[in-house]
Amino acid sequence: MTFGDHKQGGTKPHMFVQTTAGKFEEVVIPTSKWLRNGRVANITLDARPDLIVVEGGKRSRKYFQPFLHIYKGINHSPYFDFSRPYYTRKLPNAAYDLEVLDVNQDSNLDIYISQANESSGYCSGKRSMCY
Ligand SMILES: [Ca+2]
Numbered sequence: 001m002t003f004g005d006h007k008q009g010g011t012k013p014h015m016f017v018q019t020t021a022g023k024f025e026e027v028v029i030p031t032s033k034w035l036r037n038g039r040v041a042n043i044t045l046d047a048r049p050d051l052i053v054v055e056g057g058k059r060s061r062k063y064f065q066p067f068l069h070i071y072k073g074i075n076h077s078p079y080f081d082f083s084r085p086y087y088t089r090k091l092p093n094a095a096y097d098l099e100v101l102d103v104n105q106d107s108n109l110d111i112y113i114s115q116a117n118e119s120s121g122y123c124s125g126k127r128s129m130c131y
């Protein structure tokens, strides 16, 4: 998966899904938001992997409300239902990374999100991108 600043000239967030041995289909994640990171895991406990992403935060002095979104897995391209998130949660702070695992071992996957509770001093590459 590739995430990043597609509004600054980069590509939209996308991933490559292997459809037959050695062949990969590019799947673009249709969003106008700035995705920070994502994981694929079967969090809905059905037969299909789901896409879990975090988005938003600060970018180039503009603030975007951070969110967690879960897109449910489906059995055909683009392999996730991007028409609406299966689950959405507003996050209090910029979220840069996440992990999905079952820490309390109740057979339900848990989502752990790394957030920065202060964005000043955060840089993403160029000095002009520091806050
Ligand atoms: Ca699922």
Ligand SMILES: [Ca+2]
Pocket: 101, 102, 103, 104, 105, 106, 107, 108, 109, 110
């Ligand atoms: Ca759990």
